[in-house]
Amino acid sequence: MLQIGLLGLGVxxxxxxRGLRERASELxxxxxxxxVLRRVAVAHPDRPRQVPVERDRITDDxxxxxxxxxxxxxxxxxxxxxxxxxxxxxxLRLGKSVVTANKQLMANxxxxxxxxxxxxxxxxxxEASVAGGIPVIRTLKESLAGDRVREVVAILNGTTNYIxxxxxxxxxxxxxxxxxxxxxxxxxxxxxxxxxxHDAAAKLAILASVAFNTRVVRSDVHCEGIAKLTQREVxxxxxxxxxxxxxxxxxxxGEAVEAAVYPALLTSTHPLASVRREFNAVWMRxxxxxxxxxxxRGAGGEPTASxxxxxxVAVARNRRAGAxxxxxxxxxxxxxxxxxxxxxxxxxxVLRVTDRPGVFAQVAAAFGDxxxxxxxxxxxxxxxxxxxxxxxxxxxxxxxxxxxxxLHAMSVVRGCSPLLRVIA
Amino acid sequence: MLQIGLLGLGVxxxxxxRGLRERASELxxxxxxxxVLRRVAVAHPDRPRQVPVERDRITDDxxxxxxxxxxxxxxxxxxxxxxxxxxxxxxLRLGKSVVTANKQLMANxxxxxxxxxxxxxxxxxxEASVAGGIPVIRTLKESLAGDRVREVVAILNGTTNYIxxxxxxxxxxxxxxxxxxxxxxxxxxxxxxxxxxHDAAAKLAILASVAFNTRVVRSDVHCEGIAKLTQREVxxxxxxxxxxxxxxxxxxxGEAVEAAVYPALLTSTHPLASVRREFNAVWMRxxxxxxxxxxxRGAGGEPTASxxxxxxVAVARNRRAGAxxxxxxxxxxxxxxxxxxxxxxxxxxVLRVTDRPGVFAQVAAAFGDxxxxxxxxxxxxxxxxxxxxxxxxxxxxxxxxxxxxxLHAMSVVRGCSPLLRVIA
Numbered sequence: 094m095l096q097i098g099l100l101g102l103g104v105x106x107x108x109x110x111r112g113l114r115e116r117a118s119e120l121x122x123x124x125x126x127x128x129v130l131r132r133v134a135v136a137h138p139d140r141p142r143q144v145p146v147e148r149d150r151i152t153d154d155x156x157x158x159x160x161x162x163x164x165x166x167x168x169x170x171x172x173x174x175x176x177x178x179x180x181x182x183x184x185l186r187l188g189k190s191v192v193t194a195n196k197q198l199m200a201n202x203x204x205x206x207x208x209x210x211x212x213x214x215x216x217x218x219x220e221a222s223v224a225g226g227i228p229v230i231r232t233l234k235e236s237l238a239g240d241r242v243r244e245v246v247a248i249l250n251g252t253t254n255y256i257x258x259x260x261x262x263x264x265x266x267x268x269x270x271x272x273x274x275x276x277x278x279x280x281x282x283x284x285x286x287x288x289x290x291h292d293a294a295a296k297l298a299i300l301a302s303v304a305f306n307t308r309v310v311r312s313d314v315h316c317e318g319i320a321k322l323t324q325r326e327v328x329x330x331x332x333x334x335x336x337x338x339x340x341x342x343x344x345x346x347g348e349a350v351e352a353a354v355y356p357a358l359l360t361s362t363h364p365l366a367s368v369r370r371e372f373n374a375v376w377m378r379x380x381x382x383x384x385x386x387x388x389x390r391g392a393g394g395e396p397t398a399s400x401x402x403x404x405x406v407a408v409a410r411n412r413r414a415g416a417x418x419x420x421x422x423x424x425x426x427x428x429x430x431x432x433x434x435x436x437x438x439x440x441x442x443v444l445r446v447t448d449r450p451g452v453f454a455q456v457a458a459a460f461g462d463x464x465x466x467x468x469x470x471x472x473x474x475x476x477x478x479x480x481x482x483x484x485x486x487x488x489x490x491x492x493x494x495x496x497x498x499x500l501h502a503m504s505v506v507r508g509c510s511p512l513l514r515v516i517a
Numbered sequence: 518m519l520q521i522g523l524l525g526l527g528v529x530x531x532x533x534x535r536g537l538r539e540r541a542s543e544l545x546x547x548x549x550x551x552x553v554l555r556r557v558a559v560a561h562p563d564r565p566r567q568v569p570v571e572r573d574r575i576t577d578d579x580x581x582x583x584x585x586x587x588x589x590x591x592x593x594x595x596x597x598x599x600x601x602x603x604x605x606x607x608x609l610r611l612g613k614s615v616v617t618a619n620k621q622l623m624a625n626x627x628x629x630x631x632x633x634x635x636x637x638x639x640x641x642x643x644e645a646s647v648a649g650g651i652p653v654i655r656t657l658k659e660s661l662a663g664d665r666v667r668e669v670v671a672i673l674n675g676t677t678n679y680i681x682x683x684x685x686x687x688x689x690x691x692x693x694x695x696x697x698x699x700x701x702x703x704x705x706x707x708x709x710x711x712x713x714x715h716d717a718a719a720k721l722a723i724l725a726s727v728a729f730n731t732r733v734v735r736s737d738v739h740c741e742g743i744a745k746l747t748q749r750e751v752x753x754x755x756x757x758x759x760x761x762x763x764x765x766x767x768x769x770x771g772e773a774v775e776a777a778v779y780p781a782l783l784t785s786t787h788p789l790a791s792v793r794r795e796f797n798a799v800w801m802r803x804x805x806x807x808x809x810x811x812x813x814r815g816a817g818g819e820p821t822a823s824x825x826x827x828x829x830v831a832v833a834r835n836r837r838a839g840a841x842x843x844x845x846x847x848x849x850x851x852x853x854x855x856x857x858x859x860x861x862x863x864x865x866x867v868l869r870v871t872d873r874p875g876v877f878a879q880v881a882a883a884f885g886d887x888x889x890x891x892x893x894x895x896x897x898x899x900x901x902x903x904x905x906x907x908x909x910x911x912x913x914x915x916x917x918x919x920x921x922x923x924l925h926a927m928s929v930v931r932g933c934s935p936l937l938r939v940i941a
Contacts, residue, residue: 226806239825240826382824388788411840418838
């Protein structure tokens with residue numbers, strides 16, 4: 094049998110404990126052995142809980158769980174880098190396999206931990222760390238092992254996608270949509286990580302590492318959030334036929350890779366354009382398979398537990414076959430991660446400008462001076478200040494950012510939206 | 518190294534040979550060993566070919582390839598049941614692993630071959646047999662190993678989906694759309710297998726077996742095609758907001774499973790409704806992950822070769838880890854496959870009737886007599902004969918078929934469309 098030590102019994106941990114109980118017979122047959130929850134470490138062992146775990150299996154001593162000689166595999170659901178890193182490291186050092194849902198840990202300390210796993214011949218699985226119930230890590234490492242993935246565009250944060258869907262479909266403002274998401278449990282009380290794109294950036298670092306076989310860490314990922322978006326940008330760009338989404342975008346350029354999170358405009362036929370509410374999706378382009386899309390629930394206790402339980406079955410199957418470490422670290426390249434300065438994309442911008450003759454010319458000059466060709470400038474309303482929607486032809490990222498810099502310095506420009514890159 | 522014996526060098530086989538050459542370095546690093554194409558069997562060895570295979574590696578003797586002691590793994594790309602089955606069986610008997618793209622073989626003789634693989638401890642992988650470049654087999658067997666899949670709705674045939682897309686978006690008739698698909702290479706000269714649903718039914722048998730852990734064979738799958746569909750059904754049902762698709766639908770009912778292929782009406786928000794042209798997609802509902810969608814290219818040389826090459830990497834990884842047979846046959850249940858008679862679905866029908874008073878009443882009586890409740894009856898045009906679109910409330914499949922039987926026997930009914938079940 095496979096004896097499990099569980100660290101953390103929150104929403105995901107409880108769903109894992111329930112799954113082990115309710116699906117015991119199926120898991121047993123698939124794994125070739127019973128999966129048994131031996132010990133659980135939590136911060137408050139005496140808190141009442143609706144989980145099928147006997148009180149005497151619960152402790153507040155995570156080290157005791159990690160070092161229990163009867164524990165074969167440690168499931169880490171604490172989150173954050175420390176002390177999770179120390180526990181995972183110790184478990185691996187002791188030759189135990191580890192299953193984690195911890196995106197911060199894998200995005201920041203993935204290399205060190207994968208090396209520790211390889212050194213002791215243990216498995217370190219992290220399917221649940223990216224996109225919850227969507228099985229994208231194993232798809233990249235195994236199902237596409239015979240292919241070459243060149244590009245990934247993904248919606249990896251359900252909170253922001255929910256907010257943008259409500260702003261788009263129901264005309265809510267950003268603050269309105271955010272409070273609703275908080276009320277429904279889709280957003281944290283402090284929503285910074287989600288709305289600033291940090292959550293998606295950590296997940297993209299992991300995804301890009303696995304997709305392109307080279308290490309990408311959190312700090313490599315350029316990150317722009319949606320906190321400054323208003324109903325104006327959503328409404329004006331919808332009229333152009335675009336869907337505004339927070340996307341995680343990574344490309345393998347051969348000698349280097351790039352990875353960034355930013356609000357983007359998707360053409361209405363793009364498979365990601367119809368991903369609504371809290372759903373996540375990962376679109377990929379590979380040499381052989383062509384375009385692929387995986388769509389599903391990217392968060393929540395049950396979907397995330399589904400990934401954890403599947404990783405546990407993989408650990409058991411490897412144990413049974415004597416094959417721990419069968420698919421270990423796949424980052425065999427050492428490619429630099431470069432700023433996306435050379436990338437060529439069209440973009441839209443919404444400016445709030447002083448409404449007087451000559452302003453179009455002044456604004457247009459900022460684009461011309463950086464060799465960015467304009468597709469259209471359309472004034473959206475009138476008043477002392479007016480909104481102007483600008484749309485460029487494809488131009489290098491570097492030039493677009495230089496334009497933004499010039500616009501910010503102009504006295505006629507009273508406000509400027511985030512840069513909205515267009516993904517066709 | 519892993520030495521490969523390839524049977525068949527058509528569109529997929531050529532793409533496999535090219536992939537082995539062009540991605541050699543990536544494959545080597547992922548597999549942990551070089552993948553080497555040792556011998557290839559084809560019907561006409563002297564035919565000129567645009568593939569990177571030396572003439573002296575090509576033979577017309579498939580048995581010599583299968584029995585070559587240097588060949589570690591046999592890739593079967595011949596198709597059909599015999600002689601493919603004999604070659605695969607012999608390879609497995611000799612302890613060689615097998616990768617196949619053969620849906621007929623797996624849908625009809627899967628059990629026997631999986632047993633042969635288990636007996637000799639070899640791997641038998643068949644990712645390419647269903648939905649080409651969409652990695653659905655490994656997703657079900659491994660990524661969802663900790664979950665329970667309850668339902669699968671899929672678009673598994675690119676030919677019919679292309680035809681229906683052209684009929685829907687561009688108003689083509691069925692024969693027009695079919696000839697275009699043939700001209701573009703999306704349909705065979707004899708399109709029976711595709712348009713009658715047989716191709717999708719074989720794939721669904723495999724998919725259901727893997728999804729529900731119980732053997733479903735081709736003859737278990739009820740099958741209705743699209744050959745009798747006309748522009749009328751497509752146009753009338755689009756006005757109701759439906760997309761008409763040929764779907765493969767399977768459910769796990771606990772004590773039994775059901776599996777059927779039929780033309781269906783998808784509500785416009787269903788993720789499968791926007792799957793256009795030759796693309797395929799598999800929608801699943803699982804206890805933990807909730808709803809999942811995989812979308813991509815279901816056919817063609819390169820996408821199918823992507824799946825074959827990924828299976829070859831899996832064989833090599835198992836060889837390196839000494840873990841052949843790590844994930845063998847997963848059909849550990851013995852559930853009956855039952856006719857979908859109890860299934861409750863709404864449906865639409867288009868009747869061509871004699872246009873005279875009293876016909877609505879007569880037609881409606883056929884539904885009432887079978888306890889099928891009607892949602893609407895709408896006459897679509899006038900003339901000596903008229904089209905009538907009927908839409909029911911949810912009713913048992915058995916009752917719907919009984920209504921159809923009654924309608925066919927009525928003299929006022931001059932024509933009747935296929936039953937178009939509604940999937941919400």
